[in-house]
């Protein structure tokens with residue numbers, strides 16, 4: 601379909617003109633474009649052949665901010681640009697018919713560019729993260745076009761987390777900063793987050809899709825101490841006068857400090873979290889790091905059957 605710009609015959613009959621342009625009897629467009637449309641990287645060369653089968657025209661040409669031609673009495677005319685850098689270019693091929701009318705066809709061209717830079721940052725936070733808290737990762741994408749063809753993909757390692765798309769119709773390069781909310785667990789310590797900008801420009805676009813990936817962001821996740829209770833649940837016979845060793849082991853990041861307290865709050869220290877007990881009573885092991893303190897209380901009963909009883 602092509603646009604009728606001007607027709608001497610129908611001057612003064614706008615209603616009829618409208619009917620001619622949109623009606624079913626409208627003659628086939630005499631203009632053919634080869635290729636019919638293009639996806640071009642910013643700064644690349646383009647060459648489009650506009651030809652006509654019409655033999656009774658008075659001339660044809662290209663109208664464009666770059667590479668436009670004059671009216672030529674030929675059957676094809678090439679639109680040639682060595683370095684396409686006009687983001688909003690709308691090239692049109694037109695033909696002037698003998699009746700003084702003019703027809704034109706818009707050449708659909710999509711310009712794209714990959715980002716100048718891409719990086720990930722953590723919003724309003726620096727240093728190690730803490731398990732169970734919320735953080736916002738931000739992907740900073742500088743100067744990409746067009747936004748409506750952009751898919752931003754988030755990854756943790758190679759695992760896809762989220763895809764972000766845009767409906768913005770802007771044709772010129774834009775900066776975008778999509779965010780991803782994460783709640784890291786202790787297993788995420790050392791995880792690498794990445795974001796990737798992919799331009800899906802359709803079947804006419806380049807394959808594979810032009811893609812730029814950020815450097816990975818490695819997160820450090822601190823987590824609270826977890827006391828290994830399996831070390832304290834055993835039934836061990838304790839006889840009066842014979843010492844027994846209580847083993848308090850905790851895992852945490854940073855490495856927790858272990859401290860035993862004895863009935864009710866007297867600190868009893870011994871290196872490494874092991875405590876040799878001689879007396880009955882309540883023993884409280886606390887494991888402390890930057891994140892939190894965990895504790896476990898054991899009761900030591902001294903009799904012929906010595907027993908450890910856990911209390912929470």
Ligand SMILES: *[C@@H]1O[C@H](CO)[C@@H](O)[C@H](O)[C@H]1NC(C)=O
Nearest residue numbers: 634649650651652675676678
């Ligand atoms: C342009 O297209 C016409 C019609 O298909 C063809 O005859 C002509 O050779 C083409 N010109 C170029 C330079 O490809």
Ligand SMILES: *[C@@H]1O[C@H](CO)[C@@H](O)[C@H](O)[C@H]1NC(C)=O
Nearest residue numbers: 642643644645682683684685
């Ligand atoms: C294309 O044009 C841009 C902007 O005018 C310029 O920066 C670039 O160097 C040109 N590239 C070529 C290959 O001519």
Ligand SMILES: *[C@@H]1O[C@H](CO)[C@@H](O)[C@H](O)[C@H]1NC(C)=O
Nearest residue numbers: 751753754760761762763764
């Ligand atoms: C993102 O899109 C890709 C296809 O391009 C798909 O394989 C993946 O599952 C999507 N991820 C999410 C989290 O939707």
Ligand SMILES: *[C@@H]1O[C@H](CO)[C@@H](O)[C@H](O)[C@H]1NC(C)=O
Nearest residue numbers: 747768769770771774775776
């Ligand atoms: C969306 O497009 C409008 C203009 O079309 C522009 O002002 C705005 O900044 C764009 N949004 C983004 C996120 O780039």
Ligand SMILES: *[C@@H]1O[C@H](CO)[C@@H](O)[C@H](O)[C@H]1NC(C)=O
Nearest residue numbers: 827828829830831849850851
């Ligand atoms: C807890 O202690 C048991 C017994 O010594 C051991 O097998 C297990 O690996 C420990 N668990 C952790 C998480 O360190």
Ligand SMILES: *[C@@H]1O[C@H](CO)[C@@H](O)[C@H](O)[C@H]1NC(C)=O
Nearest residue numbers: 845846847848871872873874
């Ligand atoms: C504490 O006791 C356990 C079990 O007997 C032992 O494996 C560990 O090496 C001890 N730790 C220290 C610091 O003595």
Ligand SMILES: *[C@@H]1O[C@H](CO)[C@@H](O)[C@H](O)[C@H]1NC(C)=O
Nearest residue numbers: 864882884885886893895897
């Ligand atoms: C054990 O120590 C923790 C941490 O200091 C404390 O909150 C808790 O009350 C103590 N429990 C007992 C029974 O002493």
Ligand SMILES: *[C@@H]1O[C@H](CO)[C@@H](O)[C@H](O)[C@H]1NC(C)=O
Nearest residue numbers: 835901902903904905906907
């Ligand atoms: C020792 O344990 C056995 C069984 O577990 C029980 O029958 C006995 O009464 C206990 N002895 C003492 C002194 O508590």
